[in-house]
Amino acid sequence: MNQILIFSGTTEGRKLAEDLCKKGIHCTVCVATEYGEMVMEKREGLRICQGRMTVREMRELIQKENYNAVVDATHPFATVVSDNIRSSMTDCRIPYLRLRRQTRNQVIERIHNSREMQISFYPNSNSCAEALTDTSGKILLTTGSKELAIYSSKPWLKERLIVRVLPGIESINLCYEKGLTGRQIIAMQGPFSVEMNEAIMKQYDISCLVTKESGSAGGFLQKIKAAENLNIKVMVIGNPEPDEGLTQTEVYLELEKLTGVNLFEEEKVEISFIGMGMGNPRLLTKEAEEKLKIADVCFGAERLVNSIPWMKEKHSFYLARDIIPWLKEHRVKQAAVLFSGDTGFYSGSEKLREALKDEAEAENGLKSEVFIYPGISSISYLAARLQTSWQEAEIISIHGRAANVAWAVRANKKTFLLVSGVSDVRTLGSLLMAAGMEEVVISLGYQLSYPEEEIITISPAECLTLEKEGLYACMIVNDKAAERVLTHGMADEMFIRDKVPMTKEEIREISICKLGLAKTSVLYDVGSGTGSIAVECARISEDIQVYAIEKKAEAAKLIKVNRAQFGLTNVSVIQGEAPEAFLNLPFPTHAFIGGSSGNMKEILTAIYRKNPGARIVINVITLETLSEVTELLRTLPVRQEEIVQLQVSKASKAGRYHLMKAENPVYVISFFFKEEGQEKV
Missing domain, CATH: 3.40.50.20 (Rossmann fold)
Structure with a gap:
């Protein structure tokens, strides 16, 4: 029979006895006073010895029964009692476990x-x-x-x-x-x-x-x-006890080894996701603070975990691949994961929550229960410091991701921007100056919530002079903001063209409609020319990623110029010939082919291999290319194919009159590749 001797008198000792009895492990609990006996809950397998004991009496008790271990769960200030327990166990072969109460810091x-x-x-x-x-x-x-x-x-x-x-x-x-x-x-x-x-x-x-x-x-x-x-x-x-002994979790793990009883069996680890605001613990909600007080361990970025000095067990990692193995190995009851700002605002909490959910459903996976405690986001904190509202602001982030900052600033009076550091602030200044918005006002929150907090109001040009490293948040005010147009449709004159071919305005807009882009699409613009298709598609949503693929150096340079004048960060210019240029690109959800240089079959085959479900739109001018594409539609696995011929005429002035001037007819061919198992529609 498993038996544990506990010298108690603390909350931890009472809880240990209750947990052991629940698992069928018999406990003898020694308390000094009648009151100590009174507060012990009576349980099967629990025996209480009340009264102060000498070293000799302790030794006799220990030798009387066949105990697996002696647990010292006395008060941290009862150092004499702990000394007596250790003395009574001289020459004993059973282990002594000191259950240490954490008080330091x-x-x-x-x-x-x-x-x-x-x-x-x-x-x-x-x-x-x-x-x-x-x-x-x-x-x-x-x-x-x-x-x-x-x-x-x-x-x-x-x-x-x-x-x-x-x-x-x-x-x-x-x-x-x-x-x-x-x-x-x-x-x-x-x-x-x-x-x-x-x-x-x-x-x-x-x-x-x-x-x-x-x-x-x-x-x-x-x-x-x-x-x-x-x-x-x-x-x-001050606590007179040396900083020695075991945490509650460590004592439980030791008792598991000694008794062979799984004390954590069928119990879930409770994981608290805690929004830390700007990082200063003063910004924690009371609820979040209480959860941190009872956590056995906390995880998070180094800056965040170091801000919690009372937490002894803390680790500066925050990814599921690191947290889950640690929890499976150490099996704590309460854990906390710290996230900067708010848990629902550009936070990694969602990915970790999904990973924990998948882990719980896996065979022999970690069983957990997640609770989320939000924090103060940088946008609400900065807006409060600026004494302004933020509900009407456009919110974007370039913290580890691409975003069309210039477009957002041009179309919104207020834009809130998340950045990674001072280098991003300098990049912001360059973007706004290149986009001709030198007069906007930028308010920077530096090291928000920390003693060195500072609110700085500067121009885009002054952003380039910043050198102070640290955490920044930005609010950009543009009093001359133009109302954003919700449809695509840019005039040809808006693009710098030089002598490079360009898909004309009306053909371009119909082709983009046929693409049917979604918010997070990945588009290959093959034979991009001036980049007019790439630019217009990128302006639809900052989350669309466009790869403008062009083999001619002159044209590739021109695409970069057009990209810069519209302040686009979600257009990547790839100089090279298709399909070889696709090699290191992510798989496309959509592709527009404005020029193939005779490699149409190879281009379509390469796109199909990257994504058998991609949406394709092709512009064709010559009958020879039309014949080639229609033949390929018979051999390639496609569905919902459509061929539209467009003839555009524009009026031009001739004296007092307007004469219609016809442009070359264009065929717009669109289709989906047919994935395996799909029927042709």
């Missing part, structure tokens, strides 16, 4: 987040009591009843004390023995909420809080926060 984190906090640290109660001599007003003493004599023996302190102790007879009797009256005694079981602590401090007109560094399980942080809110001086007696 929690107050330091609170001080870091508060500029007004009055807090002092002391190595013991004697030094703290001496320091209280220099204070005035009432003192809330929350260090327990054992060291009460240190404070009550000093007459100038005794009458000022309000002591909060456990509602056990032993604790209350000690208070009376030290001469404290009923109005000075608060006998209540904690831990207490921030609100409850505040209410007590207000009711008793407290000027100074004395507490031990007892960790979150003892309600330590709630006391500190309440004192901070009321601007009350705090005196902390």
Whole structure:
């Protein structure tokens, strides 16, 4: 039979005993007081030994039964008890496991987040009591009843004390023995909420809080926060225990090995996705902060995890391929993943959530339950700093992705832009200047929420001079913004043409309609010429990716000029001959073929191999090319083929008259490739 001996007296010890009993592991739990026995929930397989024990009595108890292990879950300030337990186990062959309560760095984190906090640290109660001599007003003493004599023996302190102790007879009797009256005694079981602590401090007109560094399980942080809110001086007696021992998860894993019982079986790991705002923990929601307090581990970018000093177990990675294997190996109960800004605003949270969902459905996969806690996005934070609204702003990002920034700025009075750093800000200045928008106003939020935060208002030209590295967010205001036209349809005169062939305006618009582009299409513009098709298609949506493929150097150079004048970042110019130029490109969802240089069959075959479901539109002028394409339609797997002949005539002035001038007829051929299993429609 598996048996564990637990020296308890803490929340962690009680929970450990409950969890072990649930799994059929018998537990003997030793507590010092009647109150300690009272708060233990009675369970099958649980035996409670109440009363303080000597080293000899501990040794006799350990030797009396065949225990798998001894777990020391006593209070971190009960160092004498821990020493006695270790002494009693001299020459014992069973393992000693110290369940360590995490207390370090929690107050330091609170001080870091508060500029007004009055807090002092002391190595013991004697030094703290001496320091209280220099204070005035009432003192809330929350260090327990054992060291009460240190404070009550000093007459100038005794009458000022309000002591909060456990509602056990032993604790209350000690208070009376030290001469404290009923109005000075608060006998209540904690831990207490921030609100409850505040209410007590207000009711008793407290000027100074004395507490031990007892960790979150003892309600330590709630006391500190309440004192901070009321601007009350705090005196902390530091944890005397060495920073040794095991975390709760590590103790459970050790007990699994010793008993052969899976203590985590059929339990899901709870994973909290937490939006960190700009990165400063002060911007966390209260709900998110509470989840971080109870997490066993947190993951995220290095900048984010380092901003949580109280978290001992933290790792600076955030991708599913790294997080999932770690969780499967270490099997914690509570985990947190930190995301910058808001979890629903250009965040990686969606990809990780999907990956965890797939993992949960896989055989022997990690079972998890995800909870999402949003943060403050950079757009709302910057808008607040600028004292402006953002609901009407166009929101785009060039943080690791391409976007048509100039087009957005030209068409919107306000544009909010996410960037990666100072190099992106300089690129922004160049783009806007090349697009002829030198007069727009750019407001930059630098290191938002951090001490070095700065709001900078500059011009596109001044962007080029920025050198300070760091985190930036941008709001661009264009008072001369033109209303965006929702349809494509650019006049031929808008393009720089030189002597390079160009698909004419009317043919171009019908051809683009036949393409039927979607928001995230990938288009090959084969034989791009001046790039008129590429430019118009790229302007439909910043998410469309266009590859303008042109073999002639002169034409490729001209495409780049036209791309620049419209400020397009989603057009890639590929100088080379098709289909060889397709080699390193992503597969196309659509292709427009304006020129094939005699390689029509090879081009269509290459596109089919890259994507058997692609949509194709071809412009044909000569009858020979028309014959070639129609023959290919008989041999290639296609569906929904359509051939349209267009004859465009434009009026030209001849004196007082307008005469229609005909242009060459053009055949617009469109079709889908037919994927395997599809019938020809």
